[in-house]
Amino acid sequence: MAEWAASVPTDGSVELPPDPRTMEAIGRNHSFETALADLVDNSVDADATHVLIRFVRDQGRLCSLYVVDNGHGIGPERIDEAMTVGGRRAYGEADLGWFGLGLKAASFSQANQLTLLSRAKEAPAVGRRWRIDDAKTRFLCDTVPESFAEHELEQDRGLPDTGSGTIVRWDQVGGFPATDNESHVERFVSQKVVDASNHLGLVFHRIIESGRVTIVFDVQDARSTSPSSPIEVESINPFDYHRTGATGFPKDLKAAGDRSLTFRCHIWPPRSTARQFKLGGRPADHQGMYFYRRDRLLQPGGWEGVHAPHPKLQLARVEVEIDRDAEALLRMNPEKSRVQVRPEFSHACESARAEDGTSFSDYFAQAVRVYEAGNKRRKTRKPMIRPGRGFSPGLRDTIDAEIEALGADPVDIRWRDFDDDRFFDIDRTEQTIWLNKRYRKMLLGDRHAGLNDLPLLKTMIYLLMEDVFQGDYLGSRDKDNIELWKSLLTTAVRAERR
Ligand SMILES: Nc1ncnc2c1ncn2[C@@H]1O[C@H](COP(=O)(O)OP(=O)(O)OP(=O)(O)O)[C@@H](O)[C@H]1O
Ligand SMILES: [Mg+2]
Secondary structure, rough: OOOOOOHHHHHHHHOOOOOHHHHHHOOOOOOHHHHHHHHHHHHHHHOOEEEEEEEEEEOOOEEEEEEEOOOOOOOOHHHHHHHHHOOOOOOOOOOOOOOOOOHHHHHHHHEEEEEEEOOOOOOHHHHHEEEEHHHHHHHOOEEEOOOHHHHHHHHHOOOOOOOOOEEEHHHHHHOOOOOOHHHHHHHHHHHHHHHHHHHHHHHHHHHHHHHOOOEEEEEOOOOOOOOOHHHHHHHHOOOOOOOOOOOOOOEEEEEEOOOOEEEEEEEEOOOOHHHHHHHHOOHHHOEEEEEEEOOEEEEEEEEEOOOOOOOOOEEEEEEEEEEOHHHHHHOOOOOOOOOOEHHHHHHHHHHHHHOOOOOOHHHHHHOOOOOOOHHHHHHHHEOOEEEEEOOOHHHHHHHHHHEEOOOOOOOOEEOOOOOOOOOEEEEEEEEEEEEHHHHHHHHHOOOOOOOOOOHHHHHHHHHHHHHOOOOOOOOOHHHHHHHHHHHHHHHHHHHHHO
């Protein structure tokens, strides 16, 4: 072999700017939901307290989408950088932005036209528009007259006024139905709102829970002044269980080495039906690592090679914070919807230990044991009739998780006026346990009355009496029990009143 040159010699350079057609390639991995999340990222970075996502209809047909925020806005000196593909700025410690791509990539993945209108405090309104067809050939961005930008920004859309804010507007949205059929469009919008709320509620759950931002959806008819009533995005916290599945968990497993990386390993209680456990799919699909960067969820689940997904591992979820140290082991994709792990990541997992010595394989074994025990225990328990109205939703979830449900109608527990001082009555035709309203105020103390009030008392009554709602008729033993409970509980509640 000829002598090998350690470096390549050059004899000049030519400038090769990217062909504008590269614009077509960006954002290809976005869905409608992830694209919206990218825009909300920018609003959060701009310290917006409110973000409105508005579908605009004209003569029945969906024509545009607006994402409006009341953040600090963009001044005339920064608007061009904001519209530049890859126009990176100096990012702060807590900023979600990183690539200088999000706004453009997210928008062109969904729409042919992107308009950015913004106003910083005490600055004139500014506007720019990209049309994908122009961008593909010339990289020429249109400027929008100040008067139009100002007019749009001045409209009251129900966001608290901060004196600044930004509108991102999409036109010619590829995914919108090309019909003006009212019921079709309505169904489309409601489905999109549900899907997008679920995604945003999960991705931004920490940021929503901390009260930093409120995100709402609405629909506006271009020819009417009043929009539909707003639907607020609720946070969906994938670690929000009522009770841990195993004592001692969650456990923090710390990777060895000089890079600090902590895996907070959780075990969900078995067979939960909670929305934040199911996450709109089968529970087994959502096991694994949940990567957060600056409180924004990048990836909901997946074992990243540490383990193969397994139905028996469905209770195992791990919180991982990506800070500067961890960035050496992981990379996020530009859509911020996944992370890619580097080879060192699996070493970090292998080396990770809790203070008590627990390793990842111990954790997996424990999660499997909890799952198996939950399945077995649930099968050996006597099935019960589900609690219905009057019980807190949390109780219903827990009971679903613990016990097989009987097919019968659920048992309700409710308050009504009695003409005597009995504490409760059993109504088998209505499947209802009636509680005597005259004791309600006293039992509540200074708490508010509500459909699901007094959960502890109601749960104890349910445990005691659920049995008598089973079967076609009341046996003599049941009847006698009911008389006994009436006598005892009425005496007790009277004593309490005194
Ligand atoms: N809603 C907004 N409010 C204020 N400034 C914004 C808003 N949206 C975009 N910007 C400005 O435009 C810039 C470009 O946004 P873009 O999403 O394309 O990139 P980025 O947020 O910097 O990085 P990333 O690609 O990681 O999202 C932002 O850095 C910010 O300065
Ligand atoms: Mg961004």
